[in-house]
Amino acid sequence: MALALAVPVFGPPAAGKTTLTAALGALPGRAVFRLREHVPETILAATATSAERLGWIDDFTVVTALRGYIEATASASAAHTVLFDNFPGSGAQVRFFLTVLEQHAPGCAVRAVELAADTTTLYRRAFQRRVCHRCERDPIRDPRLPAVPSVEDAQRCARCGGILHPRRGDAPRLLRARLNRYRQTADGIREAFTAAGVPVTQLDGGASADQTAEAMTVLLTRSSQP
Numbered sequence: 001m002a003l004a005l006a007v008p009v010f011g012p013p014a015a016g017k018t019t020l021t022a023a024l025g026a027l028p029g030r031a032v033f034r035l036r037e038h039v040p041e042t043i044l045a046a047t048a049t050s051a052e053r054l055g056w057i058d059d060f061t062v063v064t065a066l067r068g069y070i071e072a073t074a075s076a077s078a079a080h081t082v083l084f085d086n087f088p089g090s091g092a093q094v095r096f097f098l099t100v101l102e103q104h105a106p107g108c109a110v111r112a113v114e115l116a117a118d119t120t121t122l123y124r125r126a127f128q129r130r131v132c133h134r135c136e137r138d139p140i141r142d143p144r145l146p147a148v149p150s151v152e153d154a155q156r157c158a159r160c161g162g163i164l165h166p167r168r169g170d171a172p173r174l175l176r177a178r179l180n181r182y183r184q185t186a187d188g189i190r191e192a193f194t195a196a197g198v199p200v201t202q203l204d205g206g207a208s209a210d211q212t213a214e215a216m217t218v219l220l221t222r223s224s225q226p
């Protein structure tokens, strides 16, 4: 099984990128790349303590993490499709990304997806969403994966019964800063893909998670046909 399709998914915070990539990435032959899972803990810790950095990771670390992942995935024949959750994060990262793919997975097609939603929806989602510290053992205690609330008690995790918490980066001041940063970098991401001949598809992240996943499935099916 050769790596045949790479699907970078980018978009503003709370657009539903993690929910979408997790749902589709769980199917056989697919995998999800999340940058911070491949970055040394010490570097994550350094980014977390600074509000200005907002989790920003330097280019050297990004390229090293990405190359290691692509190399391992391609040589293990572990997946035919890899979804990239919230990656690349800048025009420069788009260029690294395409170069690394070309070197380690030649012939792999790339379909970029921008998941967008209006600001009201983003704020509402960020305000409502919760994470579970028990189910997601994050190295710097900053879990990101959406947790499902229990039916009996919406404050508790449906899986482990632990108390759910808001995401650290969803605090209003940080969310505003993350939205601004996204707006500043999105043009560069789109332009870098377009310059490299990679189509960018806009998907509506304001729809329900199921509807978005369905729209994405149609896109992936079309992309994987010769």
Ligand SMILES: [Zn+2]
Pocket (backbone or CB within 6 Å): 132, 133, 134, 135, 136, 147, 157, 158, 159, 160, 161, 162
């Ligand atoms: Zn839990």
